[in-house]
Structures are given as C-alpha cells and as structure tokens.
Amino acid sequence: MSATHIAAIDQGTTSSRCIVFDEHGAVVTVAQREHRQIFPRPGWVEHDAAEIWANVQTVLREALESAGLAAGDLAAIGITNQRETTVVWDRATGDPVHHAIVWQDTRTADQLARFDEALGDDTFRERTGLPLSPYFAGSKLAWLLDTVDGLRERAARGEVLFGTVDAYLIWRLTGRHVTDVTNASRTLLMDLRALSWSDEILAATGIPAAMLPEIRSSAEVYGRARADVAGGVVAGVPVASALGDQQAALFGQTCFSPGDAKCTYGTGSFLLLNTGDSPVTSGHGLLSTVGYRIGDQPAAYALEGAIAVTGSLVQWVRDNLGLISSAAEIEQLAATVDDNGGCYFVPAFAGLFAPHWRPDARGVIAGLTGYVTKGHLARAVLEATGWQTREVVDAMNADSGVPLTELRVDGGMTANGLLMQFLADALDVPVVRPAVTETTCLGAAYAAGLAVGYWKDTDTLRAHWREDARWTPATGREADYAQWKKAVARTLDWA
DSSP states (O other), X not given: OOOOEEEEEEEOSSEEEEEEEOTTSOEEEEEEEEOOOBOSSTTOOEEOHHHHHHHHHHHHHHHHHHHTOOGGGEEEEEEEEOSSOEEEEETTTOOBSSOEEOTTOOOOXXXXXXXXXXXXXXXXXXXXXXXXXXXXXXXXXXXXXXXXXXXXXXXXTTOEEEEEHHHHHHHHHHSOOEEEHHHHTTSSOEETXXXXXXXXXXXXXXXXXXXXXXXEOSEEEEEEOOTTGGGGTTTTOEEEEEEEHHHHHHHHTTOOSTTOEEEEESSSEEEXXXXXXXXXXXXXXXXXXXXXXXXXXXXXXXXXEEESOSHHHHHHIIIIIOSOSSTTHHHHHHTTSSSOTTOEEEOXXXXXXXXXXXXXXXXXXXXXXXTOOHHHHHHHHHHHHHHHHHHHHXXXXXXXXXXXXXXXXXXXXXXXXHHHHHHHHHHTSOEEEESOOOHHHHHHHHHHHHHHTSSOOHHHHHHHOOEEEEEOOOSOOHHXXXXXXXXXXXXXXXO
C-alpha cells in the first residue's frame, strides 16, 4: 500500500482535533480547535454543529499541512466523537435546523415521562441496555421534534436527517447517512441484540424512521471524502471508522478480549469492560452497550460505568475555591499530608451516575474536624476519583462474574502518580498507563486501518501496545472504603 498514514478526527465536547498516526500507531502531528459552549438556560447545553464542521475541516487541513502530507498519503480517515450529542440537519443543504443538544443537557423530562408511559423504563433497559435518562440521544431528538416548528412533518417527509455527531460528520464528508453500532447504542432507539432500530420504540416515541441513519459496523468504508471538503486536501480518502469516544478508547487500549477493561479519566470518567459477543444485563447500575464491531464480525459488547465528576472536581477546587492555581498542583498539595485526615469528598454536583443513578444526590464533604487542612482536602478530592472507580468496579465484578485483574487507564488525570497509586490500592489490582495516551484517536485510527487493510488484524494492534507506567497495590483500603460509602449515603435525598 502506497499510503503511509491514517488520520483520525476526534470531535469532542470542547474541541475538535485531527491526529495523524504512522504504521506503528505513533502520533505524527496534532491540530486542534475549540468551539463555543452555549448555555441558553440552566441545565441546557448546546453546540453549533456548523461551527464544529468548519473546525473539523480546519484541523484536517492544518494536520496534513503540518506533516507535509497529501490525500494520497492517507490510507483512511477514522472518526471518534462525543457521544449522545444530537444533531438534526437539512438533507438538501446540510444546515443544522437547531443547535446540537449536548450529552450533558437535562431539558428532556417531559419526553422521558412520555417514553416511560408508552413502554416503561424496564422495557427500555431490556431492549437497549440503557435506563431512561436525559443523557441519551433519543429524548433529545424527541424534544427537537416536539419544539422546532414544523420539524416533525419535515422529518416524516424525509427532508431532515438525525444523527449523533459521527453521523453528521460522515454525511458532510461523504454524503452518506450512516452511523455505527456504538453510537446507535447510545440513542435509546436501537435494539441492543438485533443491532437495528427498534420499530416498537420508534412507534412508542413518535420518532420517524425516515430521518434515522443506517446502522453500520465500527470499521468499514462508509464512503470517500468529497472534493469540496477541507479545500480538497482529503479528496477521495476512505472514511472507514466511527466509534463513540469511550468505545474508541477501549479499542485504542486493545481491550479485545472478554475481561479486558479500561478507564478514561477526564472531566468525568468512563470505565468499560469487554464482555464478549453477548450483552450482559446489569443488575448493579451499569449500562450495557456495544463496545465495537469490526466489519461483518460479531459485535463485541461492554459494560460501562459512567462517573460524572472526576477531573472537573479538580477544576472546581482550582476555579471556585482557589486552593490551587493549576490542576497539576493538586498532587503536590495532597502530598503534604499522609492521609485524608478523616475527610471524604463526594462530588455529586448534579446527582450521582453509575452505579447509583440518583439525580437527587448533591455533593458533600464529610468527616470535617478542626484537624483538617487544605492538604487533607486535596487528598480527599483525588481519593474521590478512586472511590467512585471502586464502586463501578465492584458493580462490574458482580455483573460479569469475572473479577477485574488489571485496569488500563488513559486521560489527563493519569499524569497524577499519587492518584494512580491510590487507585491501585483502592481496587487492589495493577493500574497500567500506555505509552501512547491518545487512546481515543488511536482507537478510531486502528479501526479505520483495519477496514482498509492498513493493519492486518487485532493481533498486529496488540503488538503495538506499550506500557509506560504501572502502579501495583501497596496498602489495603477496606476500612477507608466503608467510610466512603457512609459519606455517599449522606448525599441522597437533597434535591
């Protein structure tokens, strides 16, 4: 193959990036552009999809120019994206009919009540693997159909199209209206086992099938980039993968076997466990989702534990309390003390996600005495991430019946050695960070490369994975964990 590189588009919550990788999975160049965060009302979060598309074209151009590459040097383009964020656009022009409604948005209580009345939460969980929650895309789409004048009628006539961000980008790049199984599994509309839109759910929710994208695998050629995209710099390049960001990180961490798990530590944290070719129904507050699907192979499923507040708690300590001037300083401050001084911080700022799913919870700092200093608070802040991970791992162990033996980690917080050691102690398993930390983009690149034969198979990808750092358990934490659970109980029934 004459093409020497793979490009991956990472369309995230705050920015769009393009990373170019070589045949060894090493980063060649990175280009990045931030986009606006739009807050029309409390609890509402929106993005301008047209702005995002303009930024994606810009980072494609900048990345290729920086690396001195042309379209002929790219074997394929892969896409990874912020999940659940909902876009509806005009089929003829590509113009969004409304701002994209972001995964964090909580406006859809009326739509969810209607969903619950029509089928019930238990039915949605059984069919889709997901609880009825504003987190997922289906109720956001229903809100748009209920609210934007004339949209429902236009949708029924096929004049407008729906998709999560991956589908919008694929359509703009190639003209094809498709999504992949991982993103479709985050809509509340896909049958998790059949890997197709559920006619029963569409009928019950009043969502026209004519506006939905075709569901395809995560690694296959969807189409080729059009000549008018990004000034023609990627004209003709196959667009060959799409994965929701957390599933892309699972793929980039080469978690290809049942029992493999990764956790991405960013604004929030997301732990995914590969459960093999059958979905596992959670009895302990986790989500069942599609991990990935390569071509015509059976889908790989995953259990997911979503933690709302981890890195954003450090930002809160920096911006709202002023205890530190940069996020990196939290480790230095926490290292001034030997323990948390009996202090526990549960950051339920807008409720608790997995495994509790309690929107009524609010944050607490428990165990305060006159002995506690800002160093103890800093340590409690870091430990909150470890204890929330422990809760999710306990739930996964109970659901899967296969105890976790190692956790692969990625994301910005993994630079904090004190946190990583505490995590190993809290979980009582080794915690391992890879040499290439851009695992989300890497996963999209890997999937695209497999689709076009740039890489032979998943064994080839496993051979690329390299360990950068490892933390092994040193101290038991069971007594501290019992105290943490008491603190969690204090957060409930506030709102």
